[in-house]
Amino acid sequence: MANGKLDPKDWPSFRDAAHKMLDDALDKMETAETARVWTAPTPELIDAMSQPLPEAGQEIAAIGEQLTDLxxxxxxxxxxxxxxxxHGSGTPAGLLPAIAMAAMNANLGGRDTGAIHVEKQVLDWSKAMMGFPQDASGLLVSGxxxxxxxxxxxARDAMLGVKTRKTGLGSHxxxxxxxxxxxxxxxxxxxxIGLGADTLRLVPCTDDYTIDLGALRKMIADDLAAGRSPFALxxxxxxxxxxxxxxxxxxxxxARxxxxxxxxxxxxxxAAMLSDGLRPRFxxxxxxxxxxxxxxxxxxxxxxxxxxxxxxxxxxxxxFNERPAYLAQSARGLSGGDFWPVDYGPELSRDFRALKVWAHLSHFGTKALGAAVDDNHRQAKLLGQLVDEAPGLQLMAPVALNIVCFRATGQGDLDKLNNEIVWEMQESGFAVPSTTVLNGQTAIRINLTNHRTRDRDLRALVVMVQELAEKLTAA
Ligand SMILES: Cc1ncc(COP(=O)(O)O)c(C=O)c1O
Incomplete structure (x- = not known):
């Protein structure tokens, strides 16, 4: 029985606390449909999270209670x-690899571990999903x-030469x-990466919000004529x-x-690369x-x-490769292995996020994940149609994929009205849309990357926006 300085003194009661935490987490996910969508942090919660650095610890059961409260x-x-x-909506199945990850406590910077093979597997699957060759490289990252x-x-180093890594950019x-x-x-x-955001030219879009290819060609020609070097698209x-x-x-x-x-x-x-219907559009x-x-x-x-x-x-x-002696790869032992993620990104200590991706793809398979994408796409079209048919609402952009932008119309300051409609829906716990600005006008923005959304939620949304528009305009 592990009894290091920070291991449980009483494993059976630790197990009880861990099982309770798992049950509470499962309860949260099982009842996801019934709770409020968003709840603002309460004064009690803020107070609980504003305590001095603890000198003495608390029992794990007490920590479990606080986690459950959160x-x-x-x-x-x-x-x-x-x-x-x-935002994706996550799955209860994600709890299992999260537990396994914490138990393994693996650092995925490199070395010859089984964990590294999980990341290699996920990267190979990713290449297959995106239509990339298997000899391409890649890395799992935060986002x-x-x-x-x-x-x-x-791209920068390929264009300017890897010497840039030592000498810096200089003028370019x-x-x-x-x-x-x-x-x-x-x-x-x-x-x-030191090129400066102004190096990136923002090309205007056509009416469907895609890049204007004519404008792009002209900008490239103008830059070439001015002696600049187009290097990335x-x-x-x-x-x-x-x-x-x-x-x-x-x-x-x-680009070519x-x-x-x-x-x-x-x-x-x-994600739409998993949908037979949508893939051709990419x-x-x-x-x-x-x-x-x-x-x-x-x-x-x-x-x-x-x-x-x-x-x-x-x-x-x-x-990215840079290996001092203390990180050298060896022919044998734990320092072996042919894939060290530290050679492909800035992080040496790395999360084992590959495990949850592996478990997720293995559990659901690409068919079910593609079907969830298809369903959100269908729902986006449905919502677009519901908005089109609803008096007092106006679609603000064509529905291309999974996002619907619309707004309540009428008298007065419509930007203010639509912002307030969104805040009301968030604060009442009914729904969380966000907003954006299209052609200078505030839009209510509905992003469907949610496998739990039901058609009736979208119908309820349309009614709620109409009701709030009426109430807020009257007020
Ligand atoms: C089109 C697009 N690109 C990039 C990002 C940034 O992604 P992440 O939040 O995973 O860093 C987002 C985030 O919403 C996005 O919608």
């Missing part, structure tokens, strides 16, 4: 009426933001392009505001014609030099889990 205070994305931003940093650094004339609808994480990646496979899908194949052609690195942000759309994604996507969004793995894939494994390795 369970209702997440964002609410386990609830069928959570539609804000782009698409980090995946984008890794992809863009690799690099420019890159992406649609004005691309997620802010791409500009942040340019900032983080970033396409969006499901844009964050409205879910628009760029013409990924045309972007691949343009100008010898640019072609990256695709598939944070949302990557044609061209498989031609990318790199792709970033998330398991924690539309693929429903419990937070957090994203992935970067890079076609040129050598370029990926050259951009």
């Amino acid at each position: 369970l209702p205070f997440g964002p609410g994305n386990t609830h069928p009426r959570f539609w804000g931003w782009v 698409t933001s980090m995946a984008t940093v890794i992809a863009m650094k690799t 004339s690099l420019v890159a392009y992406t649609s004005a609808q691309t997620h802010s994480c791409v500009a942040r990646a340019f900032d983080i 970033i396409g969006t496979a499901g844009a964050v505001n409205v879910g628009a899908i760029d013409d990924l194949d045309a972007l691949a052609d343009i 014609a100008h010898d640019m690195w072609y990256h695709v942000d598939a944070a949302i759309g990557g 044609k061209g994604l498989e031609r990318a030099d790199s792709v970033a996507f998330d398991f924690h969004k539309w693929l429903q793995v419990n937070y957090d889990a994203g992935c970067v894939l890079i076609r040129d494994a050598d370029a990926h390795y050259a951009s």
Whole structure:
């Protein structure tokens, strides 16, 4: 029986506390449909989380109680009426690998462990899902933001030479392009890797919110004429505001014609590669030099889990590999192994998130996950239709994939009205939509990456928005 300094003194009562915690977690997930969607942190909770650094500890049962008390205070994305931003809804099955992960306490930076083979397996599956060759490389990361940093650094070093890693950037004339609808994480990646967010040109979109290919070609020509060096093109496979899908194949052609690195942000759309019906709309994604996507969004793995894939494994390795003597790979023993994730990203100590992705894909299989994507796509179309037919509501953008943007119309300040409608729905615990601004107008934004949403939730939403619009306008 383990009896280290921090092991339980009384294993049987520790087991009881652990089993109770598991039951409480299962209760939360089993009753996900009945609770409020979001509950603001209460004064009691804030007080409980504002205590001085504890000198003396508490019994594990007391900690368990506090953890259970915290369970209702997440964002609410386990609830069928959570539609804000782009949050996946998770599964109870995610609890099992979370327990196994904690028990193994594995550090996935490298070395010859069974855990590393789980990550290799998940990466091979990811390549198959995205239509990438098996000799591509990749890494599991916290999410698409980090995946984008890794992809863009690799692109930068491939373009400027790996000497940049030592000498820094110096002056350069690099420019890159992406649609004005691309997620802010791409500009942040340019900032983080030292190229500066202004290096990234935001190309205007057409009426369907996809990148305007004519405008892109003109910007490239203008930059070339001015002596600048176009080096990267970033396409969006499901844009964050409205879910628009760029013409990924045309972007691949343009990138190839100008010898640019072609990256695709598939944070949302990557999941749709599992849908036979939707996959053709992402044609061209498989031609990318790199792709970033998330398991924690539309693929429903419990937070957090994203992935970067890079076609040129050598370029990926050259951009991150750095092994001092104390991390040298050996021919035998624990320091062996042929895949050290530290060679492919900035982190040495790494979470074993591969385990939950492996368990999730193994448990559900791609068919069921693709079917959940298809169902949300169908529901987005349904909601678009319900809004179209509802008096006093107006659709703000075409429904491309899984996101519906609309607003209540009428008299007065409609931006204020629609913001207030969303806050009312959140604060009453009824639903969590978020908002965005399209063409200068506030829209209620419903993102469907939720396998628990039922059609009746969407019908109730439409009625609720109409009622709140009437009530708030009257007030
Ligand atoms: C299209 C798109 N790209 C990138 C991101 C950033 O992803 P993450 O939050 O996993 O870092 C998001 C997040 O919603 C997104 O919608």
